[in-house]
Amino acid sequence: MRLEPQYKKLLNNALEGSGQRATKQREHIFALLLEKRDHPTADEVYARARADMPTISLATVYNCLETLVETKLIRQVNFEREPTRYCPNLTQHAHFYCRESGEIVDIELSDQLVDELMKVLPKGFSAQHIDIAYDGKCNCCS
Amino acid sequence: MRLEPQYKKLLNNALEGSGQRATKQREHIFALLLEKRDHPTADEVYARARADMPTISLATVYNCLETLVETKLIRQVNFEREPTRYCPNLTQHAHFYCRESGEIVDIELSDQLVDELMKVLPKGFSAQHIDIAYDGKCNCCS
DNA sequence: ACAAAAATTAGAATTATTCCAATTATGGCT
DNA sequence: AGCCATAATTGGAATAATTCTAATTTTTGT
DSSP: OOOOHHHHHHHHHHHHHTTOOOOHHHHHHHHHHHHSOSOOBHHHHHHHHHHHOTTOOHHHHHHHHHHHHHTTSSEEEOOTTSOOEEEOOOSSEEEEEETTTOOEEEEEOOHHHHHHHHHTSOTTOEEEEEEEEEEEEOGGGO | OOOOHHHHHHHHHHHHHTTOOOOHHHHHHHHHHHHSOSOOBHHHHHHHHHHHOTTOOHHHHHHHHHHHHHTTSSEEEOOTTSOOEEEOOOSSEEEEEETTTOOEEEEEOOHHHHHHHHHTSOTTOEEEEEEEEEEEEOGGGO
């Protein structure tokens, strides 16, 4: 697994921009998230990370994920009380959680729709972020 | 604190409908959620419940809340990794979380908007529920 | 009032995550 | 290239919300 130059640059810029250092671990975790673009938990990331980097610790995985979230290179995804998941898709999207298969699917959202959602806020409210989570049955399960 | 007859009937029907029993504890917790219509955590519910029912246990509070959620008399609300909160507002609404004050405000959603959100799902997907969480600054804090 | 089933209780267990203190790695500067 | 200050990693302990467990109590139907 290797991080493509464009993403390596993205990562380095993002880290530098917030006064943080580039490390093997951060790069490795970013790379594995980009490689398989699903929504793994920290434990799953830990398992994948150890395949190529057996000495990495779980604490570091948590630290790296936190850093990547802070620098806005990945997103956190939460469903109810389940373990937090991590998502490398940075486009504007919602998440669909299939109760049957457990799969999580990204649902693209138009600017227009997000705009409408912003407009329903009462006066004086300003949102930095809207989190939209569907749950039900996905196409494979219905 | 007393549960108004209309709500008592609602509770009893809902419980009966799912083969569960009416208990002092369930009634008490439902009543206190309806009395102060905010978004307390289980711990906060526990604290409020003990004011009038000092022997209630935390486990029971969790059990009752779970029962009320199952019977759809209240809703669960989750923000990131924070403790689950409980909401007696059953109308269609989203939640706004103010990062400044920590306050949670209900945002009413029109059928039309919810409809549009449903329409953006790809073919074959069907959602039972959409969870929408805004976060930013509320009117008091901006 | 009696028995069966369900709910409550207190405390132990679990699980995801964070904290801590010691070690190691990184990046800037000479 | 080597040194230093700072930041990151590490392993294990600690935390916090929630769930589980087994014993007791309550509820409901007869």
